[in-house]
Amino acid sequence: MTDKNHYHDIRAQEKPPVIKKKTRQGLCPGQNHYVMIYTRYERFWHWSQAALIFALFFTGLNIHGTFSLISFKLAVTIHTFAAIALIVLWIFTTFWNFTTGQWRQYLFKEGIFKIIRFYAYGIIVGEPHPYKKGLQRKQNALQSLAYMTFMLIVGPALWSTGIIYLLYDLWRDMPYAGVLLPIIAFLHTAAAFMIAIFVIVHVYMTTTGKSVFHYVKTMITGYDCVELTEAEEAYIRETQSVSMIE
Amino acid sequence: MRKSATALCQLAALLFALTTGSIAALAADGQDHDGKSGGTADHAKFEELNKTFASGPDVTRACLSCHNKAGDQVMHSIHWKWEFQNEKTGQTLGKSHVINAFCGNVAANEPRCTSCHVGYGWTDMAAGPPKDETKVDCLVCHDRTGTYTKIATAAGMPPLDPVSPKAQTITGAPAKALDLGKIARSVGLPGRENCGQCHFYGGGGDNVKHGDLSSVLFEPTKAVDVHMDKDGLNFACSKCHVSTEHQWAGSRYDVKAIDTVGTGKPGARRDVATCESCHGSSPHPIGTVAGIKLNNHTGRVACQTCHIPSFARGGVATKTKWDWSTAGKLKEGAPYHEEDFTQSDGSHLHTYLSTKGGFEWGENVTPYYAWFDGQVRYTLSDATIDPTKTVEINRIKGSPDDPNSRIWPFKRMEGRQAYDAKLNHLVYNHVFGPDTDSAFWTNFDWDKAIKAAMEHVGVDYSGEYGFVDTLMYWPITHMVAPKDDALACAECHARDGRLASLAGFYMPGRDHFSWLDIIGYLAIAGALGGVILHSLARVMMRGRTKH
Secondary structure, X not given: OOHHHHHHHHHHOOOOHHHHHOOHHHHOOOOEEEEEOOOHHHHHHHXXXXXXXXXXXXXXXXXXXXXXXXXXXXXXXXXXXXXXXXXXXXXXXXXXXXXXXXXXXXXXXXXXXXXXXXXXXXXXXXXXXXXXXXXXXXXXXXXXXXXXXXXXXXXXXXXXXXXXXXXXXXXXXXXXXXHHHHHHHHHHHHHHHHHHHHHHHHHHHHHHOOOOOHHHHHHHHOEEEEXXXXXXXXXXXXXXXXXXXX | OHHXXXXXXXXXXXXXXXXXXOOOOOOOOOOOOOOOOOOOOOHHHOHHHOOOOOOHHHHHHHHHHHOOOHHHHHOOOHHHHOOEEOOOOOOEEOOOOXXXXXXXXXXXXXXXXXXXXXXXXXXXXXXXXXXXXXXXXXXXXXXXXXXXXXXXXXXXXXXXXXXXXXXEEOOOOEOOXXXXXXXXXXXXXXXXXXXXXXXXXXXXXXXXXXXXXXHHHHOOOOOOOOOOOOOOOOOOHHHOOOEXXXXXXXXXXXXXXXXXXXXXXXXXXXXXXXXXXXHOOOOOOOOOHHHHHHHHHOOOEOHHHHHOOOEOOOOOOEEEEEEHHHOOOEEOOEEOEEOOEEOOOOOEEOOEEOOOEEEEEEOOEOOEEEEEOOEXXXXXXXXXXXXXXXXXXXXXXXXXXXXXXXXXXXXXXXXXXXXXXXXXXXXXXXXXXXXXXXXXXXXXXXXXXXXXXXXXXXXXXXXXXXXXXXXXXXXXXXXXXXXHHXXXXXXXXXXXXXXXXXXXXXXXXXXXXXXXXXXXXXXXXXXXXXXXXXXXXXXXXXXXXXX
């Protein structure tokens, strides 16, 4: 039985016996192995980034005047500290991405239209996911593109305008400062709306795994079933470089 | 460069504070702050003063026998000349020239208005103040018995025996004969009761004019004025209004709206009355984001804007509107008054006087806010006005694009006052003159009153008058509240906050791009709707999937 068919079987049956058994072998059928695909740092980065983005969005709307659930002063204070923390986190993560080589995960991949077709149609009618997760390809083409856009366009638009906004005092006496400030504010607000949409879709996408919380659980524990090549498996067994549960 | 270095330091401090916590508050220095202590002579022991004095100038002669430069110094001050040459606008201002939105003008009403002159017997504005230095009134500023005063209508003369039983002082109290010898032997540096006798009663009554200068400041609580707090710092006026050779810092005609020097170098003399001259330009503690942000505000927002949340505090109202056009109504041939404003202390204030017209009053008044670079241009009698529009008696200059402008609080006085309906300029008015047949307060005849004043001053008058709506701006700078009462951010950083009508700049919390917001919220709603529909489709198709 191939991995492809296995997914098929689970979706086809009401109570798949393989899952119910809950043995370690049962967790990862076929050629798949239960390995740590998200390391401790990656998970720390992901969840702290998530918390900071939620804090920034909430306080940002409060500052923006959408609502005033907390005082302006408190909102500005939290927004500033959270922004500094997020920038520090991103600096570390950029370093981590490059030193570990994980940055390659974000590179453009073929087959993005298959993924889009799957989420638009295939998932509803029960087609199998067209992408197979691997140790060196944790993200599908759509994920890579979305995260790349997040990290290279929307993110920088936010933090660059945010830093300029935060340091207004340094440039407020420059010519055209009065014209620049609303432009900065506009870009910052527009990018914040984009992040909000990203987060909504991203959070929803976590429910599209084997079960509603499968992907969230993976992001908490770090483990998931992935296909390993013979070479990968042999390397992991030899070096113990990646945690694998059998 | 200095500014960027400062801001970088602030950022560094913020990061530092992240790890070390907040910075300890500066300890109080425990010094006597009232600004009038520290003398080296007991005037009671001077032979020159141990006698009886027949008149004010008699006392002055004794003062000048030692302080032989003081008379000349005073006679070069605005307190004496009532004239101010504004180098920036080229206008000649001062009480002897300007028209205001209150009683209107000093000229043609001399003995009443010059009762607050720092001299004796200025009876004609056009002739200028007295030339003789013994006419300088040393006691009005230097009396320390608290008894010295001047008669309300006697061109600066103090009440001396015999005093007319009906005579009043400049504060409106019944006048009593003074003991000039005792007063002369008491002299010292001026206290609040000296300055306040005139400055708290400008415009003809308690707090009528300024709004932030009232009799409450004789003995204020901390809540009214954190610096003058009678149980705390207890500042005299001169603690901030520093002087040199009898010239005082702090001009309303040429305001120092921004002070980038701050406290200056140690020992450097600062002849300014700005907040920054003591507090510096980064006065907020830099251990918090809010503190750093507030320090960043000081270049754009005057200290007064946040730290004087309202004026006319402490129980004395200020006049907010004066409508001269209704003056002169009589009941059965006699002047009358109405008292329809009740002050918080229960006293009733005039809302109509036949002599002066209609009034409105306010207590705990929210200021009017405007960009201000310190320059004020007056609408003098030679300026042509447009009577179809509200005339600004004084125009305040400032712009959000000008680094020397800051947002300042003002008392905005509304008026309706007389103008020349043919020549379109403001007119002078002769109101006080119990013995003349032209004074308005005696005869209730505008024609005669305006004509007499215009002749007195020497300005053309067509003979036709009308009334025009006016506005006059008074910078608010006193009654600084304790820091806990300073404005919260959202007082301004809100859609309908205090600065809602101040245009020309972007302010977070107040300003937004409506269409960006609409698109943004719609996109969020669209994304939420999309994922809900998608999940519904998934749920409904469950079990019906193809193999």
